[in-house]
Amino acid sequence: MIIEWNDIDTVLLDMDGTLLDRHFDDHFWLEHVPKRWSERHHKTIEYSKEHLYALFRSQENTLNWTDLDYWSDRLKLDIPVLKREIEHLIAVHPYVIDFLLFLNQQSKSVWLVTNAHSKTLDLKMRTTRIGGYFEGIVSAHQVGLPKEDFKFWKKLQDFIVYDPARTLLGEDSEANLKTARHFDIAYLIYISRYSSRINPTNSENFTTIDYFNRLIPEKGNSCVTIF
Numbered sequence: 001m002i003i004e005w006n007d008i009d010t011v012l013l014d015m016d017g018t019l020l021d022r023h024f025d026d027h028f029w030l031e032h033v034p035k036r037w038s039e040r041h042h043k044t045i046e047y048s049k050e051h052l053y054a055l056f057r058s059q060e061n062t063l064n065w066t067d068l069d070y071w072s073d074r075l076k077l078d079i080p081v082l083k084r085e086i087e088h089l090i091a092v093h094p095y096v097i098d099f100l101l102f103l104n105q106q107s108k109s110v111w112l113v114t115n116a117h118s119k120t121l122d123l124k125m126r127t128t129r130i131g132g133y134f135e136g137i138v139s140a141h142q143v144g145l146p147k148e149d150f151k152f153w154k155k156l157q158d159f160i161v162y163d164p165a166r167t168l169l170g171e172d173s174e175a176n177l178k179t180a181r182h183f184d185i186a187y188l189i190y191i192s193r194y195s196s197r198i199n200p201t202n203s204e205n206f207t208t209i210d211y212f213n214r215l216i217p218e219k220g221n222s223c224v225t226i227f
């Protein structure tokens, strides 16, 4: 794919896994929550994981999935407090700040578009301080649909004025890239190194990068080629 930055006005970026290390979220839901739940309910960690993983799966691709109030209520745990217990794991991926600076220098309209709940967003913006690089932040909870829903990207236009033909979207979710392709967003980029703990593999369906420095052209150039 050739990315000609003169042809792009709007850049939409996902948060967890794309800009921030998903190790925090994976560790939180797969290890930390089962640990605290097992203590509270006097169950073994093995039982707790099995029970909770099934519960989590039952809410995949819905807004409940990222709704901290829903999980606090369902699990009888204070989920925002538990998140703060491991907030030291919240980290910005390498080269993200360089990329955001580049976009700001180029006067692109840059938006954070996330399925994350407002309480997760608050914690992550406070910890990482990346909020200032964006024209704005839109949560799927405001839109009323998760990004996995085909109607999401059209409805997003109620919040962001954007021309899909002149828009780039960065995501670590192929499901979300697929719904965006359905809405004809022109530049769809899959982020393969969503967690610092995984070995990245390329998408078979989308142009793939590991780090955002791949999208920054050399000085004096306006385009990059991704192989």
Ligand SMILES: [Mg+2]
Pocket: 014, 015, 016, 017, 018, 171, 172, 173
């Ligand atoms: Mg993500």
